[in-house]
Amino acid sequence: MHVSIVLFTSDLRLHDHPPLRAANEARLVVPLFVRDRGVTDAGFTAPNRLAFLADCLRDLDAGLRERGGRLVVRSGDVVEEVCKAATETDADEVHMAADFSAYAQRREHRLRHALEADGRRLHVHDTVTSAVAPGALSPASSDHFAVFTPYFRHWSGVRLRDAMGAPRRVRVPDGVGSEELPSREGLSGVSAGLATGGEAAGRARMTSWLRDGVGAYEDRHDDLAGDATSRFSPHLHFGTLSPVELVHRAREVGGPGAEAFVRQLAWRDFHRQVLAARPAAAIADYRTKHDRWRSGPAAREDVEAWKEGRTGYPVVDAAMRQLRHEGWMHNRGRLLTASFLTKTLYVDWRVGARYFLELLVDGDIANNQLNWQWMAGTGTDSRPNRVLNPVTQAKRYDPDGAYVRRWVPELADLDAPLVHEPWKLRGLDRAAVGDYPDPLVDLSDGLARFKQSRGLD
Template sequence: MNVSVVLFTSDLRLHDHPPLRAALEGAREVVPLFVRDRAVTGAGFAAPNRLAFLADCLHDLDEGLRERGGRLVVRSGDVVAEVCRVAAEADADEVHLAADVSAYAQLREVRLRRALEAEGVRLHVHDTVTSAVDPGAVAPASSDHFAVFTPYFGHWSRWRQRDTLGAPRKVRVPDGIGSEPVPSRRGLSGLSPGLAAGGETEGRKRLAAWLRSGIAGYEDGHDDLFGDATSRLSPHLHFGTLSPVELVHRARAAGGPGAEAFVRQVAWRDFHRQVLAARPDAAAADYRTKRDRWRTERTASEDIEAWREGRTGYPVVDAAMRQLRHEGWMHNRGRLLTASFLTKTLYVDWRVGARHFLDLLVDGDMANNQLNWQWMAGTGTDSRPNRVLNPVTQAKRYDPDGAYVRRWVPELAEVAGPAVHEPWKLPGLDRAALDYPDPLVDLSEGLARFRRARERDENRAAP
């Protein structure tokens, strides 16, 4: 066995990369391959922010490979056809690939295996590359997946993590394998002005800084909107520039309540991945239907546009939506609030919000995004599907002085203290001086509409 192909997908790193390690152990030469899959573009998932971050990741991966004597081979087109073409050009015996969970990824694996086997090439699919625990590793006796997080987390926590792998010292790529230029973010339009840089080098720097000075305060501070005590590692997990297995090992080595709370969030990510692996249709269909009669883009167009623009009249919701547009990222507490407001207070179909998030989020992940939206819409795995988050109460709790709102809603910058969360209550002249809209809907009216729709008047709004 002389040549192997490693197909990189959402695992754009050199550290702790089982497919690359296996390929290097079994072959004299390796072709590190990335295919710019036209099916992703055709399906509308090639959002500008993610394309820019992806370009950073591929550039960094290529540089890392060149430092080790290799290079990244980039092709465009149908992923199966391009992998087969490269395997034939390199006279490769094997192709290595990381397992993934979406319906498309599962179909891609089936197509690849069939096409490669027809050419006498073996396909090896590796687990625990994009997940800390493989989606099929833990399951209840009566089902193929856990539908509730708490019992899942109990099993997940007891699972023995594999050891992490170091980055290779040498990668030899066969001569004569043609490549397109590595993509660049230059020339891309529609990017968020505050979009972060991508790549494994950047991800590892951010991880080191987080472990050094952020993780200890995570348990107490992760919901603080202005303090922003989150790791901001989600884009690197989405593109695989950081290994979830390595994150768990290093967090547990750091120890303490903050580390435990952070590891729990990694488990939430794996939880959603095992749900989607078992129920791929949950990316677009209710996981647990409530037979909702959602307002649609046609029937609620003005409300939806105000929500997208951050002009709902509820400052904390608007601040979070503007952060999303500016950074291509949103604080997790903001994600919960804006999703609850759209689905429960405005009673708009969760798919409308999920699609908008995927248009902008640099960490726009099919499992996490869709299933978190379903969780807030009450059609997913939440054991309290009718909870409603009150944006004013939540704002006073997680942005008590209003600093987060004033950062993102400059129209309210002169409103001092917690009064910024209820500008409609300001004295007449003070209110009139603000270029800021009145609330789209009274919270009590929105709650009543939702209860009528769900026919569950006995459920009270969560604080």
């Protein structure tokens, strides 16, 4: 009986898993996950993602055991550990999902070279972690799309592969050693409201949201207090849900809400193809504006206030406090907090992107970095100098103030619209909100500074 290894990376599921399907055909299979030392050394681990990952691995192991198998967990260099497992089991091939980052591409090249030197084969499968593979679509004049609308037009015309069911049985060779499964217990720095990870949790949410939530998505996805987004992003980041299956199932539901949701999945693929073509955009301006971002003690004090949710602008502070408590933030909140840091405070987008990656359970390099660049005006936005006014935005997307009151308890007794502008209170009314701070900067002053810095005045 031939033996295959399935190397799980950011595809921690059994449903719609092409590498597992291919490896499992008339073979013994080693389902392997390596706790990658390279990822740790690069500083990309964060408590919230480690906790969610532990949930995912435990759930994946449970699913495999229901089918007669189990998950093999190792730690170290991925190439070394895969080759060790191949030698131990006499595996002649390895299957894995394609990845697009520069680090993943280097890892894949090293792994292919090491396996082939030992007479083994590496099979890399596209459309496991994306609906349309990065590089599958490109305009005639470039290696990638730099504007979303034409990309989406082409993306919408792609015939996606069919989604696959989970295997009924997985047979693992005897005697394959494994470390203990990690657990979120004992991890420090985990957000108190962090969601549960794993395919079972993801599929339960997918079923309920596509039944009860997606119909209203077009109208309510920007409603801060309504919490009407899918919250699938952590599951997409860890691959406990398949983007291909999500597109198929949303299209089966149909309607404006489903169409708007599918468009968001296309945005995810858009960012991945941008970063695949321009990996330096993870740390450098995609389209530089030659900004001379603020630095020094004053800027550092502003950044700390922004991180702590004490800017004096309630909707910004509410979003930042949600991030700290849940390890997740509403997408409208992400836009508002990023615009405020980069344009109102005129602080380097990399400062904000780095802090988000410290806390976000869905901390995805492509989406996080390129969305930050979008709001900073250094990315793919066709209106790079737009500035989101946090008061106007709050009144539009949190008109009753429920989102602010939920996350900023100092303001819980205020009604709209004053809950969005507490600095207008006077006397005893102002004293009643305790030590909630005055605004760090007047919005008109922040806008004038930004325009002057960009040469727009």
